[in-house]
Structure formats: C-alpha cells, structure tokens
Amino acid sequence: MKNKYISASEINQFVYCPYQWYYIKKYGNKYINELREKEGFNNSELSNYKKGMEYHEKYYRDIVIMRYKKIAMWIAIALILLFLFVEFIK
Incomplete structure (x- = not known):
C-alpha cells in the first residue's frame, strides 16, 4: 500500500469517473499519459x-x-x- 490516506482530490477523481481513478491507481499517470499520446487504440485492453x-x-x-x-x-x-x-x- 503506497498511501494509507486518501486525499480529497483522489475522492473527487473517483466521483468524477471511477474508471479513470482505477486506471490511474492500477497503471499510474505515466502510463496513462503515454496512452493519451498514441493515435490508435486497437488493443482490446x-x-x-x-x-x-x-x-x-x-x-x-x-x-x-x-x-x-x-x-x-x-x-x-x-x-x-x-x-x-x-x-x-x-
């Protein structure tokens, strides 16, 4: 467990879009930003x-x-x- 506390911005992010919160928790911001830069999304993942x-x-x-x-x-x-x-x- 990286952080044992949940920040207000993290709660706000979860309320806005639970999937976004989950993907950032699972893969991290760096990976998500790399995905945003890609043009095609052919992978089923x-x-x-x-x-x-x-x-x-x-x-x-x-x-x-x-x-x-x-x-x-x-x-x-x-x-x-x-x-x-x-x-x-x-």
Whole structure:
C-alpha cells in the first residue's frame, strides 16, 4: 500500500469517473499519459479507455450544445418581449 490516506482530490477523481481513478491507481499517470499520446487504440485492453474518452468528449459536446441552445432561447425570449413591448406602445 503506497498511501494509507486518501486525499480529497483522489475522492473527487473517483466521483468524477471511477474508471479513470482505477486506471490511474492500477497503471499510474505515466502510463496513462503515454496512452493519451498514441493515435490508435486497437488493443482490446485499451478499448475501455477509448470508450471512456469518447464518452467524456461526447458529454462535453452535449454540454456545449445545451449552453448554446439556452443562450439562443434567452435571446428569442428577449426579442419576443421587445416585439410585444413595441407593439404595445403603438
């Protein structure tokens, strides 16, 4: 056992992605960083790593898209209210 204490950042890492925490514990940061530099993930051992990376990338893209949709919705509401206000004043 390397560390007998668990740090807050380690708990945060586990809560964010248990697989990431597990792989870092099992293989270490150096090995994980080497995997990130590789282009292809043909090895079956790396398939879960690839799936995890794809999942997090898709999740991030979905969040960005939702943020843009939210901004567009507020702009549309503001324009509708402005139009109604202008029509009401006439």
